Amino acid sequence: MKHRYLVTASVAAMLGLSSAALADGEIIAVFTKNQTNPYFQNVRVGADTAAKSMNAKITHYIPTKPDSIPEQISQVEDVVIKKPQAIVFVPVDYKALVPSVEKLNAANIPVINFIDRLSGGKVESFIGADDYSIAKATAQRLIKAMDGKGNVVIIEGVKGALTNVDRMRGFNDALKDAPGIKVLASQPGNYQRLAALQVMENLMQSFPQIDGVLAANDAMAVGALEALDGAKRKSLIVGINGTKEAVDLIKEGKMLASGDYNGFVQGCLATQAAIRHLRKQPIPKEVLLKPVVVDKSNYQPYEIPLEQRKCPTIEEITG
């Protein structure tokens, strides 16, 4: 009897192992928007890390011209032919890429949407963070550091860009709750470092005292910082993106905080979700990362180079 149990047990174990082996080596196609924004680099490293730990393979698809709609559309067409097992997808444009996603649906390739929500098409799950709540939390961090008193300037991103619209809403809603803070100016820096530097220089001419700077992204925050340094002035500065440069400056005390999208975690979770879906494991319909504001108290995990970080699991994030 014992012998039979042993045989059954070992056969079951072998079957289990072999089905796990059959399920591995999935090929996942990961689409990101560009090669220029360090954020997407983080996303790709997250995806690679998750795939490696779960024994799957990733092919990356990135437009050579940053954020190019026609290129992404043609990359999707390539992928419909090559037929990877699953797609992890952030659309360059959340409306223009819907027909492409529908092609993927028609080809029966499951799609996990991450970062920017598509306005149509069938996706198995959406994993993201939202600009509005990250911006609001970041602004609240600044307001807290200013004790709710003083004056600020806002350096906006590209007028009309969806991210900018949401981030400005977030900043302004946080400011509405702080009647002691005066917004001296809200001027566009176009998400560009040099432009933000020059805008800040100009604003400093009008306003001899600026207590806080709300920049819609880290590049502009650093531009503003350089302008202030050049004039030997100081302000509390916050940005958004949680880039390595921002983390270094937060550590040095030159920047107050940065709202973190954690591209790395989004890449991890979306890839995990894709692989789990292929392995017939359940995945949530939506995972929204809680906004994290990186500041002097919690920057340490961000110092670990990406390649050495481990992916959190979906449960760790949603739980």
Added chain:
Amino acid sequence: MSVTTDTPRTGLALPTEVSQALYRLVAALLICVVLSFLSDAFLTTSNLLNVLRQTALLFLMASGLTLVILTAGLDLSIGANIGFSACLAAAAIKNTGSPLVGFAVGVSVGAAVGFLNGLLVALLRIPSFIATYGMMWVAWGVTYWFMAGETIHGFPQSFRQLGSGYFLEIPIPIYIMFAFLLLGTIFAQRTVVGQQIYAIGANPMAARLSGIPIERRLILVYVVSGAMAGLASLIVLARINSAEGDIGEHLVLPAIAAVVIGGTSLFGGSGTVAGTLIGALILTLVVNGMNLLLINASWQPLVTGVIVLIAVWIDIRTRRLAD
């Protein structure tokens, strides 16, 4: 552009060009007067130096481009060239710790890209806007691959002086601007090669017939345009203290606008380096004014566009009157 009656302009700067530049200087001064009424902060030493320093950067980018446009060409690659040169210079400084090496790398990479443009336009006879547009893509591609989505930041103080340093209380880029204004004007107006460049733009057929080595001059103007982009990239690097792949992306159109507003004709053959400086000044004053007056962000691109259109219209009208 008529073929039979145009003669190449040679010799000293014609009064028309000087008066064109003067009209624009008056326009710039008018803007200054208006702004000083509308904003208390405008007419302060601090703001004026601020405006001049910002103008210096735009002028340096646009100065080499002026020579290209004088030959009736266009260099769309200067933005990408700035990004490319800045990134390579940044890597060089980080690896060797030497600002001088970074300086050499920045200018020579810029010039090298310019040289390639020159070859495409002069030898392969590819129209300049296509050749430089293609070069723009090549430069972007190599830059993004090289940077791999990373940023290089933090440069030695000695290097940063180039962009954020002062000498006798005046920002260093302003001195560089005037130095190149002088060099550029002497070159364009007082040297044979400079006058030949005007001739090529005004009437290429006549220029060739009068023995001007067109290919060599074309290559020269693109090399200069690229080298100036390289120089500008160093100042950008010194000011923003970081290098990223997309630094120059938004700088091409303002540079072209500065040249056009400054009175240089896109059809070639007429214009001045001084005009470009005034064009750069006008553009910088407008942005400065919009920031000082807290003009809503939505209106700002519109304002810039309108000014460029007005400048081109004035230019075309005055040429028609002069003919």
